[in-house]
Amino acid sequence: MDRDRILLTPGPLTTTLRTKLAMLRDWGSWDADFNAVTARLRRSLLAVVHGEDTHAVVPLQGSGTFSVEAAVATVVPRDGHVLVLDNGAYCKRAAKLTQMMGRRCTVLPFDEAAPVSPAALDDKLATDGSITHVVLIHCETGAGVLNPLQAVAQVCEKRGKGLIVDAMSSFGALPIDARAVRFDALVAASGKCLEGVPGMGFVFLRKAILDGCAGQSQSLAMDLHDQYVYMEKTGQWRFTPPTHVVVALAEAVVQFEEEGGQPARLARYTRNYQTLVDGMARLGFIPFLDPSVQAPIIVTFHAPGDPRYEFKAFYAAARQHGFILYPGKLTEIDTFRVGCIGAIGPGEIEQAVHAVELALQDLGIASGEPAI
Amino acid sequence: MDRDRILLTPGPLTTTLRTKLAMLRDWGSWDADFNAVTARLRRSLLAVVHGEDTHAVVPLQGSGTFSVEAAVATVVPRDGHVLVLDNGAYCKRAAKLTQMMGRRCTVLPFDEAAPVSPAALDDKLATDGSITHVVLIHCETGAGVLNPLQAVAQVCEKRGKGLIVDAMSSFGALPIDARAVRFDALVAASGKCLEGVPGMGFVFLRKAILDGCAGQSQSLAMDLHDQYVYMEKTGQWRFTPPTHVVVALAEAVVQFEEEGGQPARLARYTRNYQTLVDGMARLGFIPFLDPSVQAPIIVTFHAPGDPRYEFKAFYAAARQHGFILYPGKLTEIDTFRVGCIGAIGPGEIEQAVHAVELALQDLGIASGEPAI
Numbered sequence: 001m002d003r004d005r006i007l008l009t010p011g012p013l014t015t016t017l018r019t020k021l022a023m024l025r026d027w028g029s030w031d032a033d034f035n036a037v038t039a040r041l042r043r044s045l046l047a048v049v050h051g052e053d054t055h056a057v058v059p060l061q062g063s064g065t066f067s068v069e070a071a072v073a074t075v076v077p078r079d080g081h082v083l084v085l086d087n088g089a090y091c092k093r094a095a096k097l098t099q100m101m102g103r104r105c106t107v108l109p110f111d112e113a114a115p116v117s118p119a120a121l122d123d124k125l126a127t128d129g130s131i132t133h134v135v136l137i138h139c140e141t142g143a144g145v146l147n148p149l150q151a152v153a154q155v156c157e158k159r160g161k162g163l164i165v166d167a168m169s170s171f172g173a174l175p176i177d178a179r180a181v182r183f184d185a186l187v188a189a190s191g192k193c194l195e196g197v198p199g200m201g202f203v204f205l206r207k208a209i210l211d212g213c214a215g216q217s218q219s220l221a222m223d224l225h226d227q228y229v230y231m232e233k234t235g236q237w238r239f240t241p242p243t244h245v246v247v248a249l250a251e252a253v254v255q256f257e258e259e260g261g262q263p264a265r266l267a268r269y270t271r272n273y274q275t276l277v278d279g280m281a282r283l284g285f286i287p288f289l290d291p292s293v294q295a296p297i298i299v300t301f302h303a304p305g306d307p308r309y310e311f312k313a314f315y316a317a318a319r320q321h322g323f324i325l326y327p328g329k330l331t332e333i334d335t336f337r338v339g340c341i342g343a344i345g346p347g348e349i350e351q352a353v354h355a356v357e358l359a360l361q362d363l364g365i366a367s368g369e370p371a372i
Numbered sequence: 373m374d375r376d377r378i379l380l381t382p383g384p385l386t387t388t389l390r391t392k393l394a395m396l397r398d399w400g401s402w403d404a405d406f407n408a409v410t411a412r413l414r415r416s417l418l419a420v421v422h423g424e425d426t427h428a429v430v431p432l433q434g435s436g437t438f439s440v441e442a443a444v445a446t447v448v449p450r451d452g453h454v455l456v457l458d459n460g461a462y463c464k465r466a467a468k469l470t471q472m473m474g475r476r477c478t479v480l481p482f483d484e485a486a487p488v489s490p491a492a493l494d495d496k497l498a499t500d501g502s503i504t505h506v507v508l509i510h511c512e513t514g515a516g517v518l519n520p521l522q523a524v525a526q527v528c529e530k531r532g533k534g535l536i537v538d539a540m541s542s543f544g545a546l547p548i549d550a551r552a553v554r555f556d557a558l559v560a561a562s563g564k565c566l567e568g569v570p571g572m573g574f575v576f577l578r579k580a581i582l583d584g585c586a587g588q589s590q591s592l593a594m595d596l597h598d599q600y601v602y603m604e605k606t607g608q609w610r611f612t613p614p615t616h617v618v619v620a621l622a623e624a625v626v627q628f629e630e631e632g633g634q635p636a637r638l639a640r641y642t643r644n645y646q647t648l649v650d651g652m653a654r655l656g657f658i659p660f661l662d663p664s665v666q667a668p669i670i671v672t673f674h675a676p677g678d679p680r681y682e683f684k685a686f687y688a689a690a691r692q693h694g695f696i697l698y699p700g701k702l703t704e705i706d707t708f709r710v711g712c713i714g715a716i717g718p719g720e721i722e723q724a725v726h727a728v729e730l731a732l733q734d735l736g737i738a739s740g741e742p743a744i
Binding site for chain 1: 376377379381383384385386387389392393395396397398399400401402403433434435436437438441465468469472473474561563569570571572589590591592593594595611612613614615616617620691696698699
């Protein structure tokens with residue numbers, strides 16, 4: 001049967017029909033109706049982080065990585081020096097784009113199975129005074145680790161350094177309070193925990209630093225200061241917005257608010273996460289991370305030790321049973337990932353676990369138990 | 373009544389319901405089904421320019437401007453020298469993004485009411501040997517001028533210069549034959565004459581220069597060479613694709629092919645254009661451009677000379693009658709623009725002219741005749 005499969009991926013993810021139905025209309029990007037959608041969306045996004053007094057939010061076309069690159073380009077001066085706290089693949093990507101655009105960049109490496117260390121950051125900042133900005137990935141989707149945003153922000157504030165946070169996979173689900181956590185830029189995207197469709201990102205910029213960002217970007221398309229100034233003046237995007245993606249996100253945010261906002265979303269994802277790890281444990285699977293450092297966003301599981309296991313075949317079998325899994329992103333260890341996010345609840349997760357059980361049977365694998 | 377208005381704008385534009393309905397499904401960006409959509413779309417796009425033997429096509433997230441910036445960043449070496457043939461607002465934007473990314477850039481200015489001159493280009497290239505690449509906007513949407521792509525390409529080939537073409541608003545409607553016209557990069561986007569929704573661009577890159585593009589981009593997100601290599605290897609996009617925009621474009625391209633491809637689309641847009649200028653002439657309106665240099669994509673009209681005319685009120689009145697017009701983009705002269713593109717035919721254009729007539733009546737304006 002050609003039914004839609006449930007996506008257990010960290011975005012794009014499964015969205016509601018109501019969100020998708022919002023795309024059944026064409027909008028003039030210059031029109032007041034569309035400007036009103038943009039304005040309402042920006043107000044709602046600011047409210048999620050309680051940033052109304054301290055921050056402005058600037059949407060940007062493209063995937064989340066475009067917004068991360070834009071945030072670094074806009075916030076860090078040409079002669080700035082960025083320190084990337086690295087405990088995974090998305091940290092490495094942030095470092096790479098920083099280096100490519102010509103900003104000086106230093107990487108502080110950490111174990112990918114554990115959060116980054118605010119104490120180590122403090123030491124590093126004490127010994128290298130040339131560092132101007134710190135980049136933190138809030139939830140490292142590579143393994144699924146939750147990093148200590150508040151503690152890192154405190155160190156940065158104490159040391160007088162700017163902080164750029166990639167909150168791509170945490171925004172909307174994990175609490176972020178701009179009144180209590182000082183950041184210069186925080187980046188997220190439409191197709192993650194807000195459960196919109198992919199195609200745009202958005203960046204919260206601290207008002208106190210905004211004026212100083214003028215002219216810093218070496219990219220016209222990614223100049224968030226220019227986008228901000230133009231949007232404030234005209235209500236419009238500088239360049240053609242992905243209109244259907246924008247209205248879908250606006251519709252998704254209405255449902256987010258109706259559900260009860262971030263606390264309700266976190267509660268649902270936490271139930272999804274618990275249902276997942278409990279069910280997978282019954283099948284013998286073991287998560288890669290210690291539960292104490294695991295965000296309820298995406299879970300990395302060790303691959304089964306059975307020699308008949310091969311990810312592509314396992315993926316295809318689970319897919320046949322209606323669920324889309326996600327490959328692992330660790331370099332050393334064979335893993336796969338299962339997302340807990342999207343317009344799904346514990347019922348779908350329970351079915352997903354059953355699909356994994358059937359997939360193992362299809363491959364003749366008795367247990368998900370890893371080799372280690 | 374809350375009915376959809378017809379967009380007479382140069383993208384986003386009115387799309388078919390069939391195109392929009394393709395967005396009612398969520399796709400895993402890692403899944404084979406989605407990779408097949410991307411692959412089929414890329415094959416279809418290459419066929420539009422007959423580029424199967426000579427070019428590769430690389431899709432990119434974001435608006436068309438992102439793809440223009442990516443094309444310059446990818447194709448032009450860091451020490452390259454770009455000459456922008458400037459007869460309008462989009463030329464100036466291309467020059468600006470080239471300068472911002474740190475490439476040397478020279479602007480060759482032309483009248484915005486006329487095409488750029490291949491002879492003047494030839495003279496310029498003869499006197500300045502440091503120029504490595506030329507940027508041409510095929511159809512300058514600022515005024516609506518059609519520029520001489522083939523003649524410019526011949527000059528570039530004769531002089532051994534690279535050519536980057538922004539074919540944003542012409543691609544799919546005006547003929548472009550990669551077998552007869554040599555270009556290094558040609559840029560277009562989803563939400564224009566292919567009648568998809570906005571949110572992605574795509575760039576045709578000449579295979580002969582592709583390998584030499586490695587490492588030239590100073591932007592990770594906009595590195596088309598990297599995107600190309602990754603896509604050839606995996607079938608996937610490097611970073612989260614705008615899945616719904618991609619499937620909508622794929623569906624729009626199927627309809628494009630069913631309609632009869634570029635010749636049929638040009639024929640329909642030409643009928644739209646003729647219906648528009650004939651009808652507007654009956655109301656006293658005069659186009660800004662001489663018909664001989666006018667592309668049948670978007671028409672700039674002189675504003676009416678009547679002192680009661682004011683664009684915002686005129687726009688609002690036409691909108692009330694169901695049609696979305698577009699503001700002018702000329703700096704010196706008061707104009708407005710009307711698009712001929714999108715999933716509309718002469719019937720809709722005839723109604724649009726009638727809506728303009730009613731809008732004039734609403735404002736108490738007797739004729740569209742300009743002051744000049």
